[in-house]
Amino acid sequence: MKKLLNLFKKDPARGLERDMFIQRMVFWIFLFPALFSFFMVQIIPFSIGLYYSFTNWSATAQPSIDWVGFKNYIDAFKDFKFLYATMITSIYTVLNIISVNVVAFALAMLATSKLKYRNIYRAGFFLPNVIGGIILGYIWQFIFNQFVPGLATVTGIGALSKTLLGDSKTAIIALVIVSTWQYAGYVMMIYVAALQNVPAELLEAAQIDGANAWQRFRAITIPMVMPAFTITMFLTLVNSFKQFDVNVSLTNGGPSTMFMGQAIKGTTLLAMHIAETSSVGLNTAQAQAKAIVFFLVLVTFSLIQVVVTKRREVEL
Amino acid sequence: MSNKRAYTNKIIAKNIAELLTFGLMAFFIAPLILVLINAAKTNNEIISHPLALPQNWGILINNISSILKNVNIRYSQALVNSTIITFFSLAGITIFSAMAAWVLLRTKTKLSTAIFMMFVAAMVIPFQVVMFPLVKWFGIFQQVTGLPMLRSYFGIIVAYIGFGSSMSIFMFHGFMKSIPHEIEEAAYMDGCGKIRTFFYIVLPILKPIYVTILILNGIWIWNDFLLPMLVLGKGTPVQTLPLAVNNFAGAFLVSWDLMMTAILMALIPVVFFFLSAQKHIIKGMVEGSVK
16 A cells, blocks of 8 residues: 555656556556447457357246257357358348349449539438438338338229238338338448549540540449449448337248248348247247357458458558 | 530530439439428328318417327326437447557557457447347346446437447547657657546547547437337337337338328438538548448
8 A cells, every 4th residue: 555655656767667557557547438338239249149049948837957069050050040041131132232232322323423503412312321220111111011002002003002011022021121121321421432433534635535424434443443332332231130119010930831831920031030949939049059159150251341342452 | 516515415415414413413302301390280181182282380289299298108297308319329339448458559459459350340249139138138237237228318328339330440540550659759858648548638539439439329329229229118207209200100100190100200400410520420420331
């Protein structure tokens, strides 16, 4: 204690030691709040979760939690619902990547052309992105279930009277429509930034040399925005893969369909399936094992992205 | 002559592009307009005339007052809760992350590099991996320490600070690298202590980046559904707006008039906020992802 107090005395000989001590104190005091909450919600739960995925942890009260080895992982891959969720999530992800990026790129082309109110258009396209997925899903549930069939009665177009949400195949399309609406404006802004970096002189020079609009687009614009493509591809990939909120509020996993000879909820994406394994199936340990598989897939995507981006950087 | 015609063609093309873009934007905003016009109708009107303008806007007032009185949504309480949770989480994320990023950057040891890498690496962890053990761990922690972690403001704010810190520390760290160290050294020479240096010199310089961090985290926290559902629980006294709307939908999905009003009322704060600061919001959200 005396030594500690000594550190604070104004003794020139001890100055350096005192400084070091204060430095270390400040380091830990400044770090503590962020590090504490980070451990509380990420490091500790992640470690516990890893352990629990090898046990018989259940959502119901149980006398003891016992080690079961790889049973949960093996069971997960035998679970037809998990296989179906993986398949339908992959289909949804591919459709969504294409849909979001095509729409976003088209919007970006319009939003960077010399329009009078282009800032207003950009804001308009971006707006759905600040609204939460839960709310968006309910808005579109209304549109698909009430508004469009209502239009059928008013206009007399019979094809509109069937709701997209009534069949699992079209319900996936509905999910893609809503996700595109939500996300395209955001991805558009990334393309807008990339398109603005295309040098105008280059396009003008090509025009003077006689290149038409399509040739200029193919030979100059597309290669110049390639780095942005890498970013948006992975962003939409990861976001589609993690989709949960819109899934809950738009389709709630339904309607049912047949898979491997069994009835199944047709639009239950992976994130929702993981949640239901615990909340409905009460098998939290298996849900945890599925979540870790989910995590490994996402890590793989991220690593591929890092490699691809690095390679691009070297080329440029 | 031909010059003049080319010019006229250009003008026409420009107007067509303008009209086309405007039409597309109208199409993008239409769902929100639909919410507004259908919130001012009775349920029967919605079913028979979903596209028509409301005959009597007074119905909107009626619908709003029934939402305010509704015990399934408890709108005003949810609005207050969402505001409190978002405000304190944001305050915590920005200040604590800036503090952590600063000492991690300015302390050149292996330990500080390792801690920084750990924060960054955690960005790839999806919420699904930690959500079940998180609830379990919060329960245990609550029993041992007596701190209210589940169904409380405190627990969910700690959770948001923990989840938000990774990316925020990463962004602060990146920005702080560009601040010349000499400014801080000069302050130190003038007798300014470390803590004072941070709060009086470093924090004000960070302004551009904390606007980005506030927006990015703010929109996420305000709209988040899964974390509040797990930490607060459904139907408990503390509910956020997305939870409240979800509860209400569970009970009232057949009566679209009230559902539309509930959605409209949940939309108003965020749309208003967006319109008032759209330039900052778009810039902040896009910058955050690209890094």
